[in-house]
Amino acid sequence: MDSEKKQYHSRERINDSVSTSKSGRNDNWIFFTAVFISILFWVLIKLSDPYTVPYTLRINYTNIPKEKRLIYISDSLVNVDVTARGFEILELNLFEDMDVLDINMDNFSLMRKEGEEYYIYSEELREKLAEIVGIQKINVHFSKNTLAFTLADLEEKEVFVTNLIHFEFTEQYGLYEKSIFTPEKVRVFGPANILDTLQQVYTVNKEITNINSDQEIYVKLQNPAPGLLNFDPEEVSFKLRVEKFTASSIEIPIDISGHKQSIKLFPKTVKVHFKLAQKDYNNIRASQFEVVPDLQNINIENAVRLQLKLSKKPAFVRNTTLDPAYVEFLIIK
Missing domain, CATH: 2.170.120.30 (RNA Polymerase Alpha Subunit; Chain A, domain 2)
Known part of the structure; x- marks a missing residue:
């Protein structure tokens, strides 16, 4: 009888211990969940606040006019202050390259200062950067009103295009008329000493197979001196009239x-x-x-x-x- 009582009390102590352990784990889970939710709300509130963040951007010009060559960038760096909500700043830092500012010269007014010196107004850049961030342009401030650079004039020469494209037709098919490519001549811009030696330019060497219908094909031109010569246009188009x-x-x-x-x-x-x-x-x-x-x-x-x-x-x-x-x-x- 005494033995049965001892076993009964032992089981009760074990059950109390297990119940206490489960209760402790539940309390811990509720505590950490509450802390996480509190931190999350704090972060969301902070990200909703406006911030002004400074950036130093390196200027990179693209699509330089064919008849010009960029030889010097006077303002190679520019400081920009962006004021936006934390969410927008976070998105900007995660998905945009905020080390480089690409400036497509086709999209901006090139102002001539004197000689070969040009500049663009940073006001136009404010609109571009504000559009990227999704904010008003008044919240973007550039340290300079203009960005200056030097463009040198290039010599111009018109030369014929020589075709290196080989066309291969499926059985029984062929050209109905002589293939023509347009334009037959292109303008080439570059230093005079290089243009003097240039008599023609070539298409890329390429083979196009299994042709059995009319085609219009655009082909790049080979540039023998990419760092010195510009082509206008940079590709030619072939029109093929194909018949069986x-x-x-x-x-x-x-x-x-x-x-x-x-x-x-x-x-x-x-x-x-x-x-x-x-x-x-x-x-x-x-x-x-x-x-x-x-x-x-x-x-x-x-x-x-x-x-x-x-x-x-x-x-x-x-x-x-x-x-x-x-x-x-x-x-x-």
Whole structure:
């Protein structure tokens, strides 16, 4: 009996201990949760407050006019004060590069001071930076009213473009018309001593395959001196008229009406083999072709046979061959 009582009291002490332990853990969890929520609310309140943060930005100019070269940046650094809510400052620091200020010259008015010295108003930059941050421009303050730099004038020369693009068509397809690229000439800006040696510019060396439809392709130009030369434009466009082609032939009489001597040919007809676009197949006529014996620089008295040449054909046929290419003849006296 005493043993059972001891076991009962022991189990009660264990249960009290477990209950106390669980209660302690619950109290700790509630405490840390309350602390976390308090800190979170404090951070949110602080981030809602306005702050003025100073930045020192390095100036980087892009899209310099083709006819100019940037040779010196007088104001290479600028101090900027940005006033915004903490949320906006945090976003700015996380997602924007606040060490460099890129200035696209295409988007700003370039003011000429004297000679080769130019400047832009920081007022225009205030609008750009305010737009990035999402604040009013009155909350952006630059340490300088203008940013100065030096642009040197470049010499100009117009040169032809040479094509290095190779086009490869799928079977039975080809160019219907000669490919053209525009412009055929480009303006090149750079130092006079380099322009004097430049006679032409080249497209990039590239192969375009599996062509079976009309194409308009834009291709970059190779710049032999990227740090010294500017192209305008920097690329050319190719327009390709593409058609499906088929092989065909037509038999016509050999024309000897233009020769002074009376001759008789064997055979009297020739078959002209050619390729043409399928869309032109129904437009082909025998009268569009003319084949004659080639008697130029030939002593007909000593000749054994005469070579034939195609003297007329429609513009839309290609890859022409004659069968036979030579004929025998007899001089009739």
